[in-house]
Amino acid sequence: MGNGICDICGHRPATHIITTSRGGRQQITELCEQDHARLRGKSRAASPFDSLFSGGGFNMFDDLPSEFSRLSSDMGYPLPRDREATNLEDYLSEHTKEIIQQAAETTVKFGRREVDTEHLLYALADSDVTAEILKQFKLAKDDLKGYIEVNTPRGDEREPEEGQVEVMVSPRVKAVLESAFQAARELGHGYVGPEHLLIALAEEDEGLAGEILRRYGLTPQALRQKTVKVVGKGAKEGRVESKTNTPQLDKFSRDLSRLANEGKLDPVIGRAKEIETTMRPLVSDTATSSTN
Structure with a gap:
C-alpha cells in the first residue's frame, strides 16, 4: 500500500x-x-x-x-x-x-x-x-x-x-x-x-x-x-547535499560525475602527470583535515 x-x-x-x-x-x-x-x-x-x-x-x-x-x-x-x-x-x-x-x-x-x-x-x-x-x-x-x-x-x-x-x-x-x-x-x-x-x-x-x-x-x-x-542542478534524485570535511574532494567528485554524464570526460591513459598534479593538493588538504 x-x-x-x-x-x-x-x-x-x-x-x-x-x-x-x-x-x-x-x-x-x-x-x-x-x-x-x-x-x-x-x-x-x-x-x-x-x-x-x-x-x-x-x-x-x-x-x-x-x-x-x-x-x-x-x-x-x-x-x-x-x-x-x-x-x-x-x-x-x-x-x-x-x-x-x-x-x-x-x-x-x-x-x-x-x-x-x-x-x-x-x-x-x-x-x-x-x-x-x-x-x-x-x-x-x-x-x-x-x-x-x-x-x-x-x-x-x-x-x-x-x-x-x-x-x-x-x-x-x-x-x-x-x-x-x-x-x-x-x-x-x-x-x-x-x-x-x-x-x-x-x-x-x-x-x-x-x-x-x-x-x-x-x-x-x-x-x-x-x-x-x-539539491543541485541536473540531479537524478532528490536529496540534500550535506557538507563534509573534504569540500574540495567533494567538488572534484561532483565535477567528474557531471562531465561523465555530459560525455566530456577525457581519457586518462597516458596522462599520469596531469592526474598527479591535480590530486596532490586534494590529498594534502585531506591529510590536513584529518589531523585537525
Missing part, C-alpha cells in the same frame, strides 16, 4: 485513493480504474458504498492539459497511449507519492474531501528536502504548519462512521502537478520531487498555499535558486 499499485489486483497502477475508518483507525486503500469500476458496479444504487464510489476519484492525470503530455515526453517519460499502462512511478519520486498520500490523510483530518493546495503544502513541510529549503528562508517547518492549521478552512472533523471516504483532487492540485513537471524540466532533474511541488505551489495564484508562501517571501524564482543550492 502506498506504492502507486492497486491493492486489489496487485499489478495495475492505482488511480483512486480511498480512506476507510474502522474502529477509529484510518486506512488508505489504492484502487486501479478497473477494480474501482467493478466494486462500484457490484454495489446497489441505494447503498452508501455506491455513493462513496460515484463522482470520480484520485486520478491525478485526468483532465490535465495536453501540455502535460509534451512535458512528459521532453523529460523522457512519454505517456503511453493505453491509459491502463500509465504508472505513476514513472513520473513521481517515491517520496513525492508518500507526500501526496499524506496530503489525502491531512484532507480527511481537516474534515474535507478534496485535496487542495494547502493540504499538499502541509504534507510537504515534513519532507527533509523541503525543510532544508525553508531553512534557507529562515522559516521553520513547524511555523509553516502552524499557520496552515490556523488558516485552512475546516469541514466536518468528526471521525467518519464505519465505511469508506473517497478523497478527490482539486483542479488546482492537478495544475500544480503539471507545473512541477515544468519546474523539474527547467532544473534538468530526471524526477519530480518535493522541491518541484514547492516551486509549483508558489506559482499557483489562486490557492491558499501560494498565498501563504508569498506571505513568507517564498517566490518561485527564490525557491528555484534555493533548490539548486540545496
Whole structure:
C-alpha cells in the first residue's frame, strides 16, 4: 500500500485513493480504474458504498492539459497511449507519492474531501528536502504548519462512521502537478520531487498555499535558486547535499560525475602527470583535515 499499485489486483497502477475508518483507525486503500469500476458496479444504487464510489476519484492525470503530455515526453517519460499502462512511478519520486498520500490523510483530518493546495503544502513541510529549503528562508517547518492549521478552512472533523471516504483532487492540485513537471524540466532533474511541488505551489495564484508562501517571501524564482543550492542542478534524485570535511574532494567528485554524464570526460591513459598534479593538493588538504 502506498506504492502507486492497486491493492486489489496487485499489478495495475492505482488511480483512486480511498480512506476507510474502522474502529477509529484510518486506512488508505489504492484502487486501479478497473477494480474501482467493478466494486462500484457490484454495489446497489441505494447503498452508501455506491455513493462513496460515484463522482470520480484520485486520478491525478485526468483532465490535465495536453501540455502535460509534451512535458512528459521532453523529460523522457512519454505517456503511453493505453491509459491502463500509465504508472505513476514513472513520473513521481517515491517520496513525492508518500507526500501526496499524506496530503489525502491531512484532507480527511481537516474534515474535507478534496485535496487542495494547502493540504499538499502541509504534507510537504515534513519532507527533509523541503525543510532544508525553508531553512534557507529562515522559516521553520513547524511555523509553516502552524499557520496552515490556523488558516485552512475546516469541514466536518468528526471521525467518519464505519465505511469508506473517497478523497478527490482539486483542479488546482492537478495544475500544480503539471507545473512541477515544468519546474523539474527547467532544473534538468530526471524526477519530480518535493522541491518541484514547492516551486509549483508558489506559482499557483489562486490557492491558499501560494498565498501563504508569498506571505513568507517564498517566490518561485527564490525557491528555484534555493533548490539548486540545496539539491543541485541536473540531479537524478532528490536529496540534500550535506557538507563534509573534504569540500574540495567533494567538488572534484561532483565535477567528474557531471562531465561523465555530459560525455566530456577525457581519457586518462597516458596522462599520469596531469592526474598527479591535480590530486596532490586534494590529498594534502585531506591529510590536513584529518589531523585537525
